[in-house]
Amino acid sequence: MDILIIINPVSGDKNKVEFVDFAKHFLEKSKLSYHFYKTTGKNDSDKIEQLLIEYSPQKVIVVGGDGTLNMFLKPLMDFDIQVGFIPMGSANGMAVELNLTDSPQILFKRFLKSKESKKLDLLSINDSHLLLHLGDIGANANLVANYDKDESRGMFTYAKHFWSEFQNLKGFEFEIKTDQMDYERKGVMLAICNGRKFGTGIPLNTIGRMDDSFFEFVVVKAMDFSDLLKAALSKFDEDYKIESLETIQAKSATVKLKEPRLLQIDGEVIEEFTELKIEVLPKALKFIQ
Ligand SMILES: Nc1ncnc2c1ncn2[C@@H]1O[C@H](COP(=O)(O)OP(=O)(O)OP(=O)(O)O)[C@@H](O)[C@H]1O
Known part of the structure; x- marks a missing residue:
């Protein structure tokens, strides 16, 4: 599969329906295969691990706040997969740092098109x-x-x-x-x-x-x-x-x-x-x- 999209429906109290409609339309037009996963707040990381095994996507795009991306760092690191992040939380500290200040639609198109990735460090705290x-x-x-x-x-x-x-x-x-x-x-x-x-x-x-x-x-x-x-x-x-x-x-x-x-x-x-x-x-x- 081409793209797995993980979306937190509640982050930042922001309505994401418009973005999801845009993304689906754009994916269909681009003839890319995709799957949307909505987070529930319970065991999401395990479910994503299963989806990564089941679909082997080329790219994963996470839509939510900083906390949403953090929830999936372990499987994304373990599967060595290309990750895009669309900040739609209440406090988006990472957005400025990672130059992700364009609109969700522009970022989405950029991530689908891009063939380049940059490897970022992670910090492990208490091994957990x-x-x-x-x-x-x-x-x-x-x-x-x-x-x-x-x-x-x-x-x-x-x-x-x-x-x-x-x-x-x-x-x-x-x-x-x-x-x-x-x-x-x-x-x-x-x-x-x-x-x-x-x-x-x-x-x-x-x-x-x-x-x-x-x-x-x-x-x-x-x-x-x-x-x-x-x-x-x-x-x-x-x-x-x-x-x-x-x-x-x-x-x-x-x-x-x-x-x-x-x-x-x-x-x-x-x-x-x-x-x-x-x-x-x-x-x-x-x-x-
Ligand atoms: N469907 C859901 N319902 C309730 N909580 C959820 C759901 N999906 C994810 N969550 C919770 O959302 C949190 C991550 O939210 P995130 O920090 O990305 O957004 P945020 O809007 O910036 O949050 P906050 O308002 O606390 O700053 C996690 O704690 C996760 O458990």
């Missing part, structure tokens, strides 16, 4: 989770968890949780041992970055590349209002410097925390951990250009 873009422990993970628990969605609810979390920042201590060096630090957030930019386009670090076989920790030591403002303005000026950010590059590392803390990966809250083992899986995902 994969990270493509960004994860963190601390302020942002708490914000994502509180936003998820709230029945209201949207920008206003997000802003409400953002302010309540970032106004009451509590520092915590942790120990990082990389393949190069040991560090003891205290901070309000520890980001684990394969990429560089938050969903808003705010760069957390300036050296991260998703295909360099390294990842970066960004230790956010403290944040006050002027830092936040600078970070927000950095959307327009990448040369900003927040004094309280420290970047540590590594190929593998362990992190030990004094107390259990929530971890979020690619926008999905995982659980609380006291220890993380992180390792780069170089060039593990074939991303269609």
Whole structure:
């Protein structure tokens, strides 16, 4: 089969009927064989694994938020398949980073046509989770968890949780041992970055590349209002410097925390951990250009 399309019907509260109609029409016109899979939120990854065995598609196109793509990283990596991602979630951090800011229709046509792919690194966390873009422990993970628990969605609810979390920042201590060096630090957030930019386009670090076989920790030591403002303005000026950010590059590392803390990966809250083992899986995902 040519194309398997995985679509999350609920991501970003966005209606995808129009896109699906367009995609079907375009596939028929192009005489490509295809299968649509709608996620259910239950055992989707296992079902995709079965479909990959059954159909052996040439390409897989994932339509949803960052969390939707994250759900399928394992089978997509194991089957070494060409992947296209159409961001249709609420916070699409990966979209800017991966140059996926065109409309879903344009991206879809581009992925079907393209014969080129670029291999991106993935990060393995505690041998049981994969990270493509960004994860963190601390302020942002708490914000994502509180936003998820709230029945209201949207920008206003997000802003409400953002302010309540970032106004009451509590520092915590942790120990990082990389393949190069040991560090003891205290901070309000520890980001684990394969990429560089938050969903808003705010760069957390300036050296991260998703295909360099390294990842970066960004230790956010403290944040006050002027830092936040600078970070927000950095959307327009990448040369900003927040004094309280420290970047540590590594190929593998362990992190030990004094107390259990929530971890979020690619926008999905995982659980609380006291220890993380992180390792780069170089060039593990074939991303269609
Ligand atoms: N049919 C479904 N019904 C309910 N939840 C689903 C369904 N399909 C997938 N999911 C859930 O959607 C989540 C992924 O959503 P994703 O992060 O891609 O979208 P999002 O709109 O950015 O999410 P959020 O609004 O939380 O930021 C996963 O947790 C998955 O379990």
